[in-house]
Amino acid sequence: MAALERGLSILDAFKDGKGILSLAELAAITGFYKSTILRLAASLLKRGYLHRLDDGRYRLGAAVFPFGRLYQDAFNLRDAVVPVLNSLVASTGETASFYVRDGDSEVCLHRAASPRPVRDAGIEEGQRFAIDGSACSLVLSAFSGQSGDQAEALRRQVVAVARPSRRIPGVAAVVCPVLAMAGQLSGALLLSGPESRFDDAAVAAMKRAILEQAAILTRTLGGDPGLFAAAVAARDGCHF
Numbered sequence: 348m349a350a351l352e353r354g355l356s357i358l359d360a361f362k363d364g365k366g367i368l369s370l371a372e373l374a375a376i377t378g379f380y381k382s383t384i385l386r387l388a389a390s391l392l393k394r395g396y397l398h399r400l401d402d403g404r405y406r407l408g409a410a411v412f413p414f415g416r417l418y419q420d421a422f423n424l425r426d427a428v429v430p431v432l433n434s435l436v437a438s439t440g441e442t443a444s445f446y447v448r449d450g451d452s453e454v455c456l457h458r459a460a461s462p463r464p465v466r467d468a469g470i471e472e473g474q475r476f477a478i479d480g481s482a483c484s485l486v487l488s489a490f491s492g493q494s495g496d497q498a499e500a501l502r503r504q505v506v507a508v509a510r511p512s513r514r515i516p517g518v519a520a521v522v523c524p525v526l527a528m529a530g531q532l533s534g535a536l537l538l539s540g541p542e543s544r545f546d547d548a549a550v551a552a553m554k555r556a557i558l559e560q561a562a563i564l565t566r567t568l569g570g571d572p573g574l575f576a577a578a579v580a581a582r583d584g585c586h587f
Contacts, residue, residue, distance in 0.1 A: 367406045369539035397461045419556060427567045431560045432459035438556045441540035442467045448487040451478050467518050469538040481523045483537055490524040490532040505578040508552050508586045511542045519545035521553045521562040526570035533568050536561050
């Protein structure tokens with residue numbers, strides 16, 4: 348089991364755009380001795396998961412590629428998103444949604460309702476809204492590469508808080524982006540409910556919960572959850 352985990356750690360070292368790595372770089376990233384890497388690399392080379400260049404450096408081998416295709420063929424976004432939404436509802440008691448950007452619109456793709464009798468019940472799955480000044484629109488725009496001071500602030504703080512929401516009177520929201528491979532925006536998680544329940548203590552707990560679940564979903568989608576770990580430590584956010 349230890350050898351398997353070390354072998355997978357070597358393959359993990361090539362993430363984040365590191366296409367070609369030397370033995371010294373692999374040692375620095377994994378923390379393994381060079382002799383350990385050489386021993387494990389021999390098995391990975393034999394199976395085609397690593398390829399050694401003429402100068403002694405390594406890159407991923409062709410045997411890795413079919414797994415990516417198989418993953419894409421079997422992947423269903425709903426299967427990844429719905430458990431995250433259910434976890435957010437269970438931990439916060441508020442309605443959780445997943446929004447995506449589609450051109451000049453945002454779409455509520457998936458939604459899990461709060462069990463409370465008084466809740467944000469005015470939006471349904473598939474409902475479309477124009478990109479505007481709402482917290483969700485601002486997050487989707489900022490993490491799609493929009494320029495400007497507000498977008499820069501959102502990318503630093505990660506979480507947006509709207510008390511109240513600009514879209515629905517009396518409703519408040521906490522919004523967090525979800526990223527995929529290479530930092531590309533996948534969508535946004537949103538917690539919403541009556542503004543009266545979104546006091547400072549509740550919002551602080553919601554920020555922590557939504558950041559943790561955004562990190563989980565980002566990792567599932569092949570993205571780097573590091574952005575959310577830093578935001579969990581800060582527990583701050585942009586307010587609108």
